[in-house]
Amino acid sequence: MRKFLLLISVVLVWSCNSSKEQDADASLIAKADSLAHRFIIVDGHVDLPYMLKEEHVIFSEATKDTLLHTTMGEFDYERAKKGGLDAPFMSIYIPVEDQLPPDYGRSLADSLIATVNDIVRILPDYYAAASTPDEVRNNFKAGKISLPMGMENGAPIGSDLAGVKYYFDKGIRYITLTHNKDNQICDASSDNSHTWNGLSPFGKQVVAEMNRLGIMVDISHVDDSTFYQVMAISKAPCIASHSSARSFSPLVKRDMTDDMIRLIKTNGGVIMVNYYPTFLDSTAKSNSVKLSQLLESKGLKESDTAATAVISAFKAAHPNPTNVETVANHIDHIVKLAGIDHVGLGSDYDGTGGSLPVGLEDVSTYPKLIYTLLKRGYTESDIEKICSGNLLRVWDEVIATSRKLQ
Secondary structure: OHHHHHHHHHHHHHHHHHHHHHHHHHHHEEEHHHHHOOOEEEEEEHHHHHHHHHHOOOOHHHHHHOOOOOOOOOOOOOHHHOOOOOOOEEEEEEEHHHHHOOOOHHHHHHHHHHHHHHHHHOOOOOOOOOOHHHHHHHHHHHEEEEOOOEEEEEEEOOOOOHHHHHHOOOEEEEEEOOOOOOOEEEEEEOOOOOOOOOEHHHHHHHHHHHHHOOOEEOOOOOOOOHHHHHHOOOOOEEEEEOOOOOOOOOOOOOOOOHHHHHHHHHOOOOEEOOHHHHHHHHHHHHHHHHHHHHHHHHOOOOOOOOOHHHHHHHHHHHHOOEEHHHHHHHHHHHHHHOOOOHEEOOOEEOOOOOOOEOOOOOOOHHHHHHHHHHHHHHHHHHHHHHHHHHHHHHHHHHHHHHHHHH
């Protein structure tokens, strides 16, 4: 009988403790959601404009619902509001095939900028332009989602330094110096040509002009030599708008080494963690390479209809190894090396082909990441810095530097 009573007591204690843990967890989930809406959330990189182009969506009065509620892509107003996203940097993305002279991708860049302007013009009750941190803050108070712009690939600047001012006047507030191939400005991390061994002579002038005008220099996608040269000459803090820590996926040369992370701290900049699985995890990168080799062996391209079944079977046999915890691991690593003041979020939503960590499938999911960070002991102040404080500080400092250089 005593053994039976003891067993009952143990069960009751376990049940009570389990209930308390569930209550505590529910409380933390609610807190995470509250913080996601109390703090400004800035995402350093959302590829909505180019995604709309690829889906042949010409934004107009007739198609405005696309930006309010849709199942297409990973961004719309309803999901952004649910997740607390307040300022997604609209990526003006220029693919390598468009970066060549004489146009350098300028016509494409201008059309994507026009798309962002059309969104603000047609949906002024929901979205607003933002070319300064204060405009982001004011739009947040007004309940509107800011659409600041960054240009992914500096090629459209062309061969004349006046191109930098041209895009500043159009609202571009950061420029990723290149993309996946060397351009007239610098060398790219995924191109082994080493055209300039870092920055070109023109590229050094571009960095100086960006500092003078108040455009953030983005070192995502650049090769290591370019990174170190930018760090040496930039008079303002720099950003990595969508990059992760290379130590987790060493084959990904566009991610940042530990030494680079430390140097970003010295520079005063911020690293905005990318969600693309191959940038986050070596197994995901290995799987990506294996899939490419498999398709090549069958004479297929990923876009081929015949490749669909092959890709589905491969993914079923090789599940996505990344999730919310994976992204949090990168944040932990950057904080350990550079401190809490130098990390942010740069998801790459609408730019990963739908390949994202489990639990972070679209812009409604920022509370899940905040919840994970709270469980790891991050304070409310830490969360605010990660969500927007660090990027807004850098942006403010870039503007302050610009005023000194005028």
